Amino acid sequence: MSLRLDVVLLSGRGASLEVDASSTIDALKQRAQRELGVAPGTLVTSAGVEVKGQATLAAAGLQHGDLLSLHTKRVQVASSRTGGFSAILGDGSVACWVSRSCEDCSAVQEQLHSVQQIQASDCAFAAICSDGRVVTWGNPAYGGDSSAVQEQLQNVTHVQASARAFAALRGDGRVVTWGPWRWGGDSSAVKEQLQDVQQIQSSRGAFAAILTDGSVVTWGSSAGGGDSSNVRMQLQDVRWIRASYAAFAAGLGDGSVVTWGIWGLGGDSSRVQEGLQDVQEVQASHSAFAAILGNGSVVTWGDIYAGGDCSDVQEQLQDVRRIQASFRAFAAILGDGSVVTWGRALQGGDSSAVQEQLHSVQQVQASDSAFAAIRSDGRVVTWGDSSFGGDSSVAQEQLRDVVHVQASERAFAALLGDGRVVTWGHPDSGGDSRAVQEQLRDVQQLQAMSSAFLAVCATGGILTWGKLSIE
Template identity: 25%
Template sequence: MSKENKAKKSRVSILGLLFGNRKKQLSFLEEEQLQSPMRTVIKNFVANKVAMVSLIIFLIIFLSVLIYPAVNHIDLTYQEQTQQNVAPGFNMMKVPKKLQGNIKEISVGSTFSVGVSNDGEVFVWGKTKITSVIDVKDIPENMGKVVQVAAGADHVLALNDQGELFAWGNSRNKQCAIPENLKTVKNIKRIYSGFQCSAAVTEDGNVYFWGNTGIIDFKIGEYQGQIDKIAINSQGVLGLTKDGQVVSLTANELAFSRIPEEMGKAVDIALTAQTGAAVTEDGKVYVWGNKTKTIHEGETLEGVVSIEGGRYHYTAMLANGDVVAWGHDDFGQSSVPSKVNKANVTTVYTGYYQNYAITDSGKAITWGLKGYILGTDNYGRDVLSRIMHGGRMTMTIGAIAIIISVTIGIIIGGVSGYFGGKVDMILMRIAEIVYALPFLPFAMTLSAIIGNKINETQRIALIMVILGLLSWPGDARLVRAQVLAERNKEFVTAARAVGVRQKGIIFRHIIPNVVSVIIVSATLGFASAMLTESGLSFLGFGVREPRPTWGNMLNGCQSSTVILQYWWRWVFPSIALGLSTISINLIGDGLRDAVDPKANER
């Protein structure tokens, strides 16, 4: 072989060695000679499939609980009794295919809707299960041809073409018990369902009301025989007389009982939870009561022919066929889709957080609350939102606690291991005393004594400090052992010889050489701190309601009723906590194996 070919082959070999273009894979010891220790650790960790999958899972959870709360803020005071314990899913406004194109009318309940076709057939959809044994989807048989339906919070009324009334659903407060004197009435004009109550208005202006009169103190008085239509919410009843006068039909003084005197003759009325509204004969809208957000008044909205009220919003039809909505828009219930006003809408049905616009072809266009991806809790709060905000709180407490613990552990362990002797003996005895303290009883006692004397922010800070101050002995022992192994090596002797101060030797020379072991310990300690915080909150000694953490979310799921019927309230927080802690532990195991790859051989 010529000298030129030998030189060329030699250059190729060197380039292949440098840039990885070699056929033969180097052994671990050969690679270790070419790579830095950190690169070796990273490569070993990446090669561990279980650790990498765990890292991906943890990063997904971590980024979710970091980004979601920043985008979607939570109202800690929010409660909604009409949305309590709603199961996961997005079928609240999923109109049955058999009903689409043949809709006569629709009525909206709290978490379900009821529709009747032009043929008189009744359909129920949405979250229809009221209790473990009551489901409003269980429609009574032999009702005949139904012409009207009315959905309440937990029950349904139906009227057939013979003037007969039917009711089903929850009747604990007699809202489904049709009065005997109404069973013989055949001139019912309109039926209504509300929160634990029902009502009917006859052609001659009489109103029949039954159900929970403890919540709504119904009082018709002098207006009996004059009522054209009524509106019901969870507190009271508003009536519209045949001569266009808006009147309160509740004995109690409510926010919407003070009806404006200057609005004139009304043609339609509606109620939300806190306000009343009326459309006058000249097409103007008047709203009164506890108005918490921007509401269209009579001078800003004209040409209205009808109005419908939801829980906290209104929907109105204009004379030109357009549909407008205003009020709260938490679930998009006030954001009318552009396709609604492009279609020929004839009627709009609104209730709670849902809207249905019926076109001239009998089809429904929907907008509003479709459901909850992970359901709601016993206060009607979105479980997904609370899991995300609770995860941020749990991880924050765990992270800060482990930072405190590791910091103290490095300082005490480093000093103890380097100096030895009496210093080592004193510091290790202190560590043993702290380690011997019964953690949970101590934390619970301290929380009970001090917890009620400080605000919630200070309480959270106290939990972080307690977790950190009581968790450092293990880290200190680990660091001490590593420092004892490193302090007599050549680089430490060299540092002493050139006059480096003892503080610098410990924290600038020895500790960086054992940082990989500290990282592994901190990773495993992070999962332990999260579990400890969750345990304290679960027992009621940690972060308290309404501020969410994964621990206190599980605190309200201890009854057998919740475990059996409302499984989503404990399953999803448990999965989030379990996945996080297991993935962190597996990451820690992967780091430990990467730092000491020969450990698996021993």
């Protein structure tokens, strides 16, 4: 008996196939992949059930006229702080969910094929295709228009973004930039120095590139760390760079750290320079840095009201494994699973109200002014400003078997082990998901922007909630 089955990709492109009911699922999948010209993937029924193997179509319960989805790879989602979301679908095409302030990708849709990665500024996106091309969209004032440098955007391997500009690293080690100059979109002043670049990092308004020889080249707003001339001679054998809002911290091969940028936002580490030895990792809040040393202790600098001073909890900061930052506070997970916090109390720097619950902690996530900790038993503990998700009491009974938490500016979303999602915090930031709750089933991943969330379901469905329309 012959069956007609419709197989579609997540982009909507599909093929109608006439097959024998005695054919196997694997044979159907291989034929669909050939017809659609895509890489191997998985077949999913309209009910969200994956079908595979040597079972016949009849045995799998497939009937004439059934619709199946072909997922060729995991959906990759990029979020822009205020612009929305863009997702690389299983077939390498792109779908967008953007705010009113950000143009969608419809004007460049035909160019968006075989996309490998997407990077986002605050309100624009840049996609790298498999052939090294770059395609951009979004608000032109945020880097959404790359037409002035399009011919140079060839053989691109990586793209980095500041708040309103982009920097693309090419395979030949050169860098191409675009967007407003005051946000790092013009690198012409250092063009000759930008050769043999290995990595690029960004603050809100500037970029820093690590060259093959371990030196660093910076450009963009001098108020954002774009001028490193005062420390240029110290920037040798640089291995990594981290950034706060307007400052940079570079880790050297000998374990020391060099900083520059706005001194009050972490650009001046002279007060603790002697202690910055054997640095293993650095985390940044808006205007301060926290470094984990090889012995598990912590050194902080920057705005003392944003976590730059941890003296009150210094003795507790031993055997530190990981650090998370909100806008003006830090939370450190210790080796025994307990948590130590410091910084502005109302923004998560004071966890005393829930301290007894902070044990066996596996990970911590932060909104702008609150924290959420996942324990090994799958429960969640929150603290900080209640209007930013610091109070999860309304959802606490549902917060069981939590495997991951994502945060927007003022809300949280927790993914449970059974694929359901629980939200709390400010409704305008995605803290209220009731409008899509019935559809939030078999969720595989969550992503967030400042005021909304996006969920990718096992069926290939993609849902958003919160406030995508930025007024």
